Amino acid sequence: MPRGDLPGWKQIFTEDFVTDTPVGSFPSAAPYQGRWNAYPDGTLDTAGKNGAKSYYYPSKVLSVQNGVLDYNLHTANGTPMGAALIPVLPGSSTAYQGQLYGKFTIRFRADPLVGFKTAWLLWPDSGAWPRDGEIDFPEGDLSGSISAFMHRQDGTSGGDQEDFGTTTTYTAWHTASIEWTPNKVDFILDDRSIGSSTGRIPNTPMHWVIQTESSLDHFPAASTSGAVQIDWVAVYSYLQK
Known part of the structure; x- marks a missing residue:
């Protein structure tokens, strides 16, 4: 896990997941309590x-x-189950732990599960969508490849977006970063940019939701079971130039 600031970025949050915690105790157990929020059961x-x-x-x-x-x-009792986590960023000015601009980095892998997906995203604290945009990376079905999307500021529909695809699958370990500044959103996978957006960049505070869930296109079979694993995460604030 990277430690310390980077040129243009101040590190404000890291998590290396060094303390084992059984199913049912994350994120409520120490040392994770207060550092993470999760969308509630149901x-x-x-x-x-x-x-x-x-x-x-x-x-x-x-x-x-x-x-x-x-x-x-x-799936249990006919219900596919996922989870969505939000890191609690220090010094946030909003109830949603969001910030304006930043770098969001995560190291991860997944089993190739048909019917489940990642949609790890920056979501506007305002909740005003599509007006205030959305930034998604990595997004894709776990049985497919990794993509990135930026929903533009002042959007009028969900399709008002830019998208960037890859042929990279989820099964190996990867490191993904969103670099969000006033003039550009850059999507970086394993130290290589897969695309950048430079117009109508979202410009209101957003919070990072590490959201793993059922696919919109292929609902998981009852027998489908496997893992998404996260090694570490790091968040940085943007140093205005």
Whole structure:
């Protein structure tokens, strides 16, 4: 895990997941309590909001073991279960732990589970969508490849966006970064930019939601079960030039 500031960025939050925590105790147990929030059990995920029986259940999904945060994605009693986490950033000026601009870095891998996806995103604290935009990376079905999306500021529809695809799959370890500044959003995968947006950049505070859930396109089979693993995360504030 990187430690310390970078040129143009001040490190404000890190998590290396060094303390094991059983299923049902993350993020409420020490040392994670107060550092992380999770969408409560029974919250509809994105597929659920579109009419599917699909929910976030952190108490049945999340644990920390052997130095990684583990999402045990599975179906119980006909309900696919994922989880959505929000790091609590120090000095945040909003109730959602958001900030204006920043660098958000995560090291991760996943089993190639058909019917589950990542949609790790920066979501506007205002909740005004699509007006205040959205930044998604990495996003994609776990059985497919990794993509990035930027929904533009002052958008009028969900399709008002730029997207950047790759052929990179989830099964190996990868490091992904969103670099969000007033003039550009850069998407970096394994130290290489996969694309940049330079117009109509979101310009209101956003919070980082590490959201893993059912796919909109391929609902998971009842027998589908596996892991998304996160080795570490790091967040930086933007140093105005």
